[in-house]
Amino acid sequence: MNATSDTVLVVGAGPVGLTAAAQLARFDVSVRVIEALEQPTTESRAVGVHARSLEMLASLGVLERLKALGRRIPALDVVDGRTGRSRNRLDLGDTASRHPYVLDVAQPDTEAVLAERAAELGVVVERGVALTALSQDDDGVDVTLRGADGESTIRVGWVLGADGGHSTTRRLVGTELDGGFHGQHFAMADADVETSYAPDAIRMFTHPDGMGMLFPLAGARARIMFLVDAPPEGRTAPTLAEMQAMADVRMGGAVKMGTPRWLTYFEVHHAQVPQYRFGRVFLAGDAAHIHSPAGAQGMNTGIQDAANLAWKLALVARGRADAALLDTYNDERHPVGAMVVRTTTTLTDVGTASGPQAALRNIAMYLVGHVHVINNAVGSTMAELTINYRDSALSVHHGRAAVKAGEHAPDPAGTAVAVEDLLTTPGFLLVVSGAEHEAALREVLGDLGTVVTADAALVRAYGWPIDGMALIRPDGYLGLVADSAHPDVLRDYLATALRIAMPSSS
Incomplete structure (x- = not known):
């Protein structure tokens, strides 16, 4: 058996799997992508990409390529x-x-652009390779793969099932979709x-x-x-x-x-799995939730599943954070999936009235x-x-700032640099108002991200009375929002909320 216990195996090379793979690779995580189809699909499938997904794809460095095709x-x-x-x-x-x-933009074009970006980051899609079995323990996952040369078993650290509505990964972890399977x-x-x-x-x-x-x-x-x-x-x-x-x-x-x-x-079908995490195996996109195409929510929801999970899994896979951080993937995204199922059901009923x-x-x-x-x-x-993820354990708010932790990070017109552009650098983005503690904050954040000074437009958007800081997660949401920029506030958040091992303060 080949031992690659630090690798994440992504099952499925659609938009969701490719987004996850590219994001993981940006964070220096070893990724292997398999896809049962020997050739990319030529069917247009999902065509509408919404603003929140466009922001995430911009930070991944592919938006201009997609815009040229759509x-x-x-x-x-x-x-x-x-x-x-x-x-x-x-x-x-x-x-x-x-x-x-x-x-x-037609889905084959979206997939081609994401595959190109993944390849730039060192990820190659292995086509004609299917997952046939898996078993896991506390330290890794043994997976059996079938390709043109027969079957082989390897050991990986984690598995992400992004293999669509007929997901093999979903079946192998012993769960199923629950909902309505007969509709318009x-x-x-x-x-x-x-x-x-x-x-x-x-x-x-x-x-x-x-x-x-x-x-x-x-x-x-x-x-x-x-x-x-x-x-x-x-x-x-x-x-x-x-x-x-x-x-x-x-x-x-x-x-x-x-x-x-x-x-x-x-x-039209409307259904969702009861949970998204099964130990070291995760489900995302249509493997986790299926619903009407009304409102073009499906692919977008899956892309955001991938963006939510990738940065957390990267921290854990690289040994920077405790594996308990991964529970927040289910805690944050499962309610969103349930909401999307409800909303698209209503939209379909309204549209067909x-x-x-x-x-x-x-x-x-x-x-x-x-x-x-x-x-x-x-x-x-x-x-x-x-x-938003306002109720998440990762959303911590101190003081009187106008925006709330867990919300989509404001990116108002008039700022010197767009937040999505700043997020092209992998990691967290710490926006600081007031320069008194900036050097100390850089030391606390270290290689986890970048510290930038807020300009007047961002200060107004965040509503800081004097000084403050906001830690923007790699997926574009606010983790910590505070009207103090003291380094101890940041240190406590990283250690307590994100479960990151922090060096003791001097």
């Missing part, structure tokens, strides 16, 4: 499919992020289109026959979806003619499809589109900027 969408538009008139428009321009838009059916096409609609919004078409969706991608390419009855028995995909017929009726004849890249039927319920939906959507406060709240929620 289309920035600044709004969502609800259209009456019979008249072609807009019922209401949700503008994302005021979203509290440097990325107030959805980036529509959709027909979907990925094709070039000709349309009179500008590619400036994701559009949902309401129609008595059922809703439709139009997602503009790069160039003339688009994703088209329709609510349908259960597909005919034995059919896995609609024909292009069937998709065009539905578009002619439900999109008012304004969308003409060319040769498709992908046609499929799918059924008919009769009197559809009338109520239209009134609600009018309010969303025409009341600025509601518009911003809905936009921020969809962009996943309202997710």
Whole structure:
């Protein structure tokens, strides 16, 4: 048996697994990625990347590459499919992020960019290799892998199952998804289109026959979806003619499809595993939670699972923190997954409503589109900027600062350097107001991160009365927020909350 007990094995080379692998490699952790598919998928799959994920991908150094392959969408538009008139428009321009838009980019492009970044960091995806068995003890995990040369067993330190809705890792740790496995059916096409609609919004078409969706991608390419009855028995995909017929009726004849890249039927499922950590094995993305594509939350939630886990696992794998830190992955992300399952279920039910319920939906959507406060709240929620870990054991707040520990770190316009740019340096980011203790704080933080002095815009955003500090985690959330910049406050947080072994103070 090969002994690689300091290595993290990532199972699955989709966006979630590749994000985790690249982040771990940035933190100097040995990573091995396996993928059962011999070739990358050509199916467009998840296409919408939201602001919170874009911030994380920016700190990983891949955002500009992704933007070159996708289309920035600044709004969502609800259209009456019979008249072609807009019922209401949700503008994302005021979203509290440097990325107030959805980036529509086909999943194969996202995977290619992330794989390229992982390779730059020394991680190579081993394709055609499947996980077939695992067993673990206090010191590591024995995994059996099957590839073209047969089976072999190796020992690794940790396993991350990011192997999708039919996860083998999930089965091998003895858990399963719990939830609803029968729901609405959709027909979907990925094709070039000709349309009179500008590619400036994701559009949902309401129609008595059922809703439709139009997602503009790069160039003339688009994703088209329709609510349908259960597909005919034995059919896995609609024909292009069937998709065009539905578009002619439900999109008012304004969308003409060319040769498709992908046609499929799918059924909406909503379910989640009871926990995300099983000793030295973790689940993330669709291996941990599945739900409707409504709101484009699935891939984004998985990317954020990976970002949450990676920095914690890096500290533990490198012997810098106690393994108990890893419990906070489940504590922080499981409630988020449960919330996403609930929210996407509601969005699907709202989008597919008919009769009197559809009338109520239209009134609600009018309010969303025409009341600025509601518009911003809905936009921020969809962009996943309202997710927080205020109740986490890792969120410690001292004093009267305006922002709260556990919240998404503010990154207001007007700051000298964007927080996401600063986070391109692996580790924590300690933002300090007042220079009295800065040298001592650098000594306490050591090689765990970077210390920067807050400019006037950040001081206003954090609301420090005189001096203070905020420790921004590598995933962009506030760990420690204090209106004191005394080094002992930081030292206590690192030792007590993060369980990092700290040298004794002199």
